[in-house]
Amino acid sequence: MKKIPFFGITRMLKKQDSSIFSLLVSKIRSGVFVDGLNTLQLEEELAKSYNRNNAICVSSGTDALFLVLKSLGIDKNDEVLVPAISFIATATAITRVGAKPVFVDINPNNALMDLSDAEKKITAKTKAVMFVDLYGNLPDFEVVEDFAKSNNLFLIEDAAQAFGCERNNRKAGSMGDVSIFSFDPTKPVSAFGTGGAVITDNDDIAKFCRAARQNGKNPKTGEYDQFGINSRISESQAALLNWQLESFENTLKIRQQKAKYLIEQIKNLPLQILVIEQTNYSGNFHKLVIACDNRDDLVRYLNKNSIETHVHYRECLYQHPVLKEFASDCFNAEMLTHKLLTLPFYPELEVEDIEYIAQIIHNYFNEIHV
Numbered sequence: 420m421k422k423i424p425f426f427g428i429t430r431m432l433k434k435q436d437s438s439i440f441s442l443l444v445s446k447i448r449s450g451v452f453v454d455g456l457n458t459l460q461l462e463e464e465l466a467k468s469y470n471r472n473n474a475i476c477v478s479s480g481t482d483a484l485f486l487v488l489k490s491l492g493i494d495k496n497d498e499v500l501v502p503a504i505s506f507i508a509t510a511t512a513i514t515r516v517g518a519k520p521v522f523v524d525i526n527p528n529n530a531l532m533d534l535s536d537a538e539k540k541i542t543a544k545t546k547a548v549m550f551v552d553l554y555g556n557l558p559d560f561e562v563v564e565d566f567a568k569s570n571n572l573f574l575i576e577d578a579a580q581a582f583g584c585e586r587n588n589r590k591a592g593s594m595g596d597v598s599i600f601s602f603d604p605t606k607p608v609s610a611f612g613t614g615g616a617v618i619t620d621n622d623d624i625a626k627f628c629r630a631a632r633q634n635g636k637n638p639k640t641g642e643y644d645q646f647g648i649n650s651r652i653s654e655s656q657a658a659l660l661n662w663q664l665e666s667f668e669n670t671l672k673i674r675q676q677k678a679k680y681l682i683e684q685i686k687n688l689p690l691q692i693l694v695i696e697q698t699n700y701s702g703n704f705h706k707l708v709i710a711c712d713n714r715d716d717l718v719r720y721l722n723k724n725s726i727e728t729h730v731h732y733r734e735c736l737y738q739h740p741v742l743k744e745f746a747s748d749c750f751n752a753e754m755l756t757h758k759l760l761t762l763p764f765y766p767e768l769e770v771e772d773i774e775y776i777a778q779i780i781h782n783y784f785n786e787i788h789v
C-alpha cells in the first residue's frame with residue numbers, strides 16, 4: 420500500500436539535501452549568525468517583490484503579529500476584530516498585548532472573515548481589524564481596505580499562509596497598513612526552524628519593529644529607548660529562505676499544477692473544496708482543505724489507507740481553553756470546524772500519489788459510504 424505522509428520535508432531533503440547542507444555549513448562557517456547580509460538581502464527582496472517600503476525579518480510570524488500590534492499602540496483598552504478560524508497565534512498576539520480579541524464569523528465558502536458580521540461587532544473600543552488570508556484564500560483587497568478605512572480601523576493582514584498568492588494583480592502581503600508572513604517549516608517558503616516578517620509602507624511601524632526585534636535598540640544611536648524583545652532571524656535561516664526564493668516562481672507553478680490536478684479529480688464528489696481557483700486569483704495551495712459531512716469517518720478511512728491528514732482547524736479560536744473568556748457567536752465558523760479536513764499536499768507529491776489520494780476519496784464515497 421502506498422504511504423502518503425502529510426508533510427513533504429523528508430522528500431524535499433532527499434532531493435536537495437547536499438545543496439541545503441553546503442549552504443548552511445558555509446553560513447555557519449562565516450561566523451556571522453544574526454544581523455548580517457543574508458537578512459538584509461531577504462528584507463530587500465521581500466520589500467521589492469511585495470511592493471512595500473519596508474520589510475523587517477523577525478523570529479516568527481507570531482512575533483511579527485505581536486510587534487505589529489505593539490507598534491500600533493494597541494493595548495488593554497482596545498479591541499481587535501479577528502476571524503473565528505485561524506491558527507492560535509493570530510488571536511494570542513492580541514491577548515499578548517493585553518487587548519481583547521473580538522471573534523468574527525467567516526464566510527463558509529472560503530473561510531475568510533465575514534465583514535458584515537465584523538461590522539456588527541465594532542464598538543467604541545475597536546481599534547484594528549486583523550484579516551487572515553486563511554489557506555492562501557484572498558479577499559477583494561479593496562473591499563477590506565474600504566471597510567477598515569470607513570470604520571477608522573488599522574488593517575493588519577495576517578498573510579502567514581498566503582506567501583505568493585495574488586488576486587487582481589495584487590499580492591497577499593500588500594493589504595492595509597501592515598502585513599506579516601510566517602516562514603515556519605510547514606509554509607511554502609520555510610525555515611529549518613522558525614522565521615517571520617513584517618512588511619509595511621508605514622515607516623513608523625517599520626522603525627518600531629526594527630528596534631523592537633533587538634530589545635528596543637535604536638539602530639542609529641545604539642541606545643535602548645523603546646519596547647523590545649529578542650526576535651531576530653538567524654543568518655543561516657535567512658540564507659535558506661533567499662535560496663528558496665530564487666526558485667519560488669517555479670515552485671509555485673508546480674504547486675498550482677498539482678493542486679489543479681487533484682482538485683479536478685475530486686471536485687464532483689459530495690465535498691466542498693475550500694481552496695479554489697477564482698477569477699484573477701493565483702494561489703499557493705499552502706493547505707489543500709476540503710469540507711464534508713462525516714469528516715472524522717473520512718479521516719479514519721484515509722488514515723487506514725496510509726494517507727496522513729490534519730484538520731485546520733478543529734475548533735474556533737475562542738473554543739481553545741486559553742481564549743474561552745472571549746467566546747463569541749460565530750455560527751458558520753462553528754459549523755465548518757466540524758467538516759474541515761486538510762489533505763497532504765506539497766510539490767514533491769508524485770502524479771501517482773495524487774491519483775492515489777483521489778482514488779481513495781472516491782472509494783470512500785462510492786463504494787463504502789454512499
Ligand SMILES: Cc1ncc(COP(=O)(O)O)c(C=O)c1O
Pocket residue numbers: 479480481482505506508509551577579580600601602603613614615
Ligand atoms: C494564520 C497564521 N498566523 C500566524 C502564524 C504564526 O506563524 P509562526 O508559526 O511563524 O509563528 C501562523 C503559523 O502557522 C499562521 O498560520
